[in-house]
Amino acid sequence: MRIGYGWDSHEFAKGVPLKIGGVEIEHTHGLAGHSDGDVLLHAVTDALLGAVAAGDIGNYFPPSDPKWKGADSAIFLMEALGKVRDAGWEVCNVDSTLILAAPKIGPVANRIRQRLAELLEISPDEVSVKAKTPEGMGTENAAIAHVVVLLERHEDHKKLEVAAAMLEADNHVDEVVKELIGEVKMPAKERAEKK
Numbered sequence: 615m616r617i618g619y620g621w622d623s624h625e626f627a628k629g630v631p632l633k634i635g636g637v638e639i640e641h642t643h644g645l646a647g648h649s650d651g652d653v654l655l656h657a658v659t660d661a662l663l664g665a666v667a668a669g670d671i672g673n674y675f676p677p678s679d680p681k682w683k684g685a686d687s688a689i690f691l692m693e694a695l696g697k698v699r700d701a702g703w704e705v706c707n708v709d710s711t712l713i714l715a716a717p718k719i720g721p722v723a724n725r726i727r728q729r730l731a732e733l734l735e736i737s738p739d740e741v742s743v744k745a746k747t748p749e750g751m752g753t754e755n756a757a758i759a760h761v762v763v764l765l766e767r768h769e770d771h772k773k774l775e776v777a778a779a780m781l782e783a784d785n786h787v788d789e790v791v792k793e794l795i796g797e798v799k800m801p802a803k804e805r806a807e808k809k
């Protein structure tokens with residue numbers, strides 16, 4: 615099993631659509647910064663990359679590259695998911711916490727869970743989206759996301775591992791047999807000396 619952790623924050627700005635977890639939410643402000651500012655998808659991407667020790671979102675999609683301005687953050691998540699699968703893992707479940715003063719996440723939480731589940735190709739039961747307000751943190755003008763993911767070995771990878779273990783055991787038997795045959799073929803004198 616593997617665990618991954620991701621964290622991200624973005625500042626609220628006027629005149630930008632608000633996107634969280636791949637869902638557009640009606641609000642006076644959106645999130646500025648990298649790509650479409652989807653703080654939750656960025657944190658999920660980092661959690662996936664972290665779980666397979668493959669760096670972070672900035673390594674693959676530098677915020678300085680104008681190519682990613684306004685980009686759909688689902689692209690980043692898909693890339694990270696590809697790396698997870700290439701390494702022989704699959705996503706077990708995801709848990710997340712958003713910290714923001716407004717808007718309220720409760721009414722859209724299920725839509726976000728649905729979208730995340732779709733992107734990660736898992737069931738919405740395996741995706742949790744919680745939200746809190748930044749009591750006493752002084753981060754009223756920002757949205758923050760914390761995410762953990764759990765990975766398990768992909769079924770095909772498990773079968774490969776079993777096959778490799780069996781092959782190794784088989785080779786070991788061959789070696790033992792060869793050694794025994796060698797001993798039998800050894801002249802009696804040599805055998806006695808060896809003892």
Ligand SMILES: [Zn+2]
Nearest residue numbers: 622648653656
């Ligand atoms: Zn971000």
